[in-house]
Amino acid sequence: MTIEDIQNEIIDEFSMFEDWEERYQYMIDLGKDLPLIDDQYKTDSNIIKGCQSKVWVHAEMNDDKIQFTADSDAIITKGIIAILIRVFSNQHPKDIIDADMDFIEKIGLKEHLSPTRANGLVSMIKQLKMYAIAYQTQLK
Amino acid sequence: MFNVETIRKDFPILSRKVNGKPLVYFDNAATSQTPQQVIDVIVDYYSNYNANIHRGVHTLSQEATDKYEQARQKIQAHFNAKFIHEIIFTSGTTHSINLVANGFSSILKKDDEIIVSALEHHSNIVPWQMLCERTGAILKVIPMNLEGELILSEYDKLLSKNxxxxxxxxxxxxxxTINPIKTIIEKAHHVGAAVLIDGAQACPHIIPDVQALDADFYVASAHKMCGPTGVGMLYGKEEWLNKLPPYQGGGEMIAEVTFEKTTYADLPHKFEAGTPNICGGIAFGAAIDYMNAIGFETIAAYEHELLAYATEKLLEIDGLKIYGTSKQKASVISFNLEGIHPYDVGTILDKMGIAVRTGHHCTQPIMDYFKIPGTVRASFAFYNTKEEIDSLVTAVKKANMMLA
Structure with missing residues (x-):
């Protein structure tokens, strides 16, 4: 599936929720189900700065596609990471770099996009795209 | 007679909604809300007599100067400073601390010792660390116990002629925690050390009498006590303020300027370079008037009632732990739910219209001591109600259920 397909699928899922509570409960559940990052990658150098909660991200490239794993000590943040990983993992670096992030607003998580929110969603997206840029350079 | 419903009418912001719910504002320790009486003073200033002060001969400048200096008098009276020139207007507590720390650069020598407490805000740690870097002085720390109280017997051991x-x-x-500052000051004076008290969190609840306390420096911010942001004060004993060099150079702080030599203005202007926050200073005075009209004893008694009620109700929640359990406490409750990150709790509370602070509260050493990433902090003001605390308790229970 392309990044856009996945985003549309997520928008569809979120459109079923009637209020913030259902939306957040879903994110919390996603957070709980997020496969854990391998402990060896939970290092200080993999921490994303700018978050009130800790966020670790690790990236690898196989067959020209990037796989992301991540973790956080806060469950809602983990839910947000789960959504981002679903969108970005197993994609070509170039598609990740070019990806539009409008879907976050469409699923009602716009408030988390504020750079002042201190939950680091913005930093997280930036970090994922930075990995993509780094791997893209390798491909060339 | 204190009537919270009447008081609440003074605060327009309290009637707004957040995420479709009535706002419950429990982040008063970060900043307090502003009553209409203070807002009116701000509007009046810009509508009627906005002008630069101290230099103008025209009427507006004179009016603004009078009001600004009247505000200084109000602050002097409120803190019971001996002289009006012992009150310096600053941009806030952080500015006040930096002003003093900078001044001590020319006083401290290598291996002199300065003492901080384990309970401090970063703004009362970092400027002193910078001072140590500049002077070679040594920073020592008064430790705290599990209740969040300073251990005074350890403080005794740190004090010396150095x-x-x-x-x-x-x-x-x-x-x-309300610290026993009178004792702390006495003990420091016994070895000839000066004491700076950071009153940012005390001033919304207590009137500090700087002469009775014998504090050498006392600093506070207007925005924690119903005033605007960007203005605060430094009280310093005259002899100390005379000893400290100016912090910033500029207009207003000079007596005479030539390219060969500049002489500095007398107190308080020596420390007030540049055009100050004139409107803010005047509004600070109005905020002090507002709080005094209600009465600090009344405020403290009511807030204590809120604190006791909230503590009791919150402790009924499964897995909730309160950090900071001293018997001497202001109306602040820092807590965590077992196994749940404070950020998650804060996010859910916000969805329910409740404003709390989450995180390390600029006190990472305290969080390290308790081995936690942060806490949820609810801080109450005299315009809060028990019904609002009930809403908080319901919301925390919900967060507990959703997040567990």
């Missing part, structure tokens, strides 16, 4: 300065907050922003 101690030059002690700086402690009056009330801890993260835990709410």
């Amino acid at each position: 101690t030059k300065l002690v700086f402690v907050n009056h009330v801890s922003n993260a835990l709410g």
